[in-house]
Amino acid sequence: MLEEKIKEVAGILAPKPALVILTGAGVSAESGVPTFRGPDGLWRQFRAEDLATPEAFARQPALVWEWYDWRRQKIHSVEPNSAHLTLARWEKYFPFFVLITQNVDGLHQKAGSTRILELHGNIWKVRCTREGKVFENRQVPLSQIPPLCSDCGALLRPHVVWFGEALPADVLEEAFKACSQASVMLVIGTSALVQPAASLPLFARQHGATIIEINLEPTPLSTYADFSLYGRAGEILPLIDQHLPRENLEVKG
Numbered sequence: 001m002l003e004e005k006i007k008e009v010a011g012i013l014a015p016k017p018a019l020v021i022l023t024g025a026g027v028s029a030e031s032g033v034p035t036f037r038g039p040d041g042l043w044r045q046f047r048a049e050d051l052a053t054p055e056a057f058a059r060q061p062a063l064v065w066e067w068y069d070w071r072r073q074k075i076h077s078v079e080p081n082s083a084h085l086t087l088a089r090w091e092k093y094f095p096f097f098v099l100i101t102q103n104v105d106g107l108h109q110k111a112g113s114t115r116i117l118e119l120h121g122n123i124w125k126v127r128c129t130r131e132g133k134v135f136e137n138r139q140v141p142l143s144q145i146p147p148l149c150s151d152c153g154a155l156l157r158p159h160v161v162w163f164g165e166a167l168p169a170d171v172l173e174e175a176f177k178a179c180s181q182a183s184v185m186l187v188i189g190t191s192a193l194v195q196p197a198a199s200l201p202l203f204a205r206q207h208g209a210t211i212i213e214i215n216l217e218p219t220p221l222s223t224y225a226d227f228s229l230y231g232r233a234g235e236i237l238p239l240i241d242q243h244l245p246r247e248n249l250e251v252k253g
């Protein structure tokens with residue numbers, strides 16, 4: 001049954017339709033990065049309100065930074081998995097390809113993806129709370145918690161989007177635009193619960209895209225998806241890839 005669906009999905013992708021992808025924490029799970037929800041999710045261990053809101057940071061910046069420092073150490077030591085690597089390869093073969101991610105771990109980039117829209121920021125960037133300047137910071141572990149801005153001495157915060165905060169307007173606009181142009185949208189490893197990211201596949205569908213979901217289990221999107229492939233992203237994506245015509249996957253130039 002899954003095998004048949006995989007072949008059918010490969011048949012849809014073979015003619016290189018305009019392809020938009022939305023990924024969530026599930027795509028990094030096989031690399032060893034914890035997801036947020038579900039049995040082993042971060043929100044089982046920690047309360048989102050204590051760690052991923054601007055109010056929490058205002059109250060206890062050091063606690064929030066301890067948590068991010070711990071996550072940065074975890075992510076630093078892991079590698080992209082076959083899901084990330086397959087998507088990075090596909091970027092070269094689909095003439096219209098946009099990868100939208102909710103993940104902040106940078107593993108898509110580490111796998112080689114370049115056409116990527118980060119909806120929720122990046123854990124390897126920090127932002128000055130006074131001037132808003134963004135800096136790359138890959139120090140693991142951090143030498144000082146909470147870290148301070150080297151330019152002005154103000155508190156730095158993770159350059160990520162917390163609950164109640166607006167997503168970067170330019171990135172969100174590009175994401176909606178890509179969805180309006182998509183012929184096929186693949187939605188991989190997201191619980192499809194967090195807005196506005198969860199609206200993107202519905203928007204693509206309203207604009208005529210075929211929606212293909214890859215997840216371990218049904219999500220609120222499943223009702224609207226044309227295909228739901230249940231299993232690990234790191235196994236299903238390479239299987240789809242294997243069924244694509246090889247001539248489509250030859251490197252150009």
Ligand code: BJW
Pocket residue numbers: 023024025026027029030035036037038041052102103104120160161162163164165166167188189190191192193194195196214215216217219231232233234
């Ligand atoms: C596998 C797998 C394998 C596992 N293979 N699959 C409308 C309605 C209701 C509420 C709202 C609304 N609009 C806004 C809200 C509020 C809120 C929201 O959506 N709340 C809901 C939870 C109810 N949204 C916001 O607050 C957003 N802001 C906003 O809308 O602002 C409006 C505004 C406008 C103007 C001015 C001011 C405000 C911001 C949302 C920010 C989310 N931030 C986080 C933290 C990021 C930083 C960090 O990482 O520290 O983003 S929360 C967390 O959830 C993180 C994720 O990116 C995000 C989504 O999670 P994701 O990726 O789906 O992970 P999981 O764990 O939920 O799911 C994993 C899935 O993978 C599961 O389904 C597994 O089965 C699957 N899986 N292994 C395949 N191997």
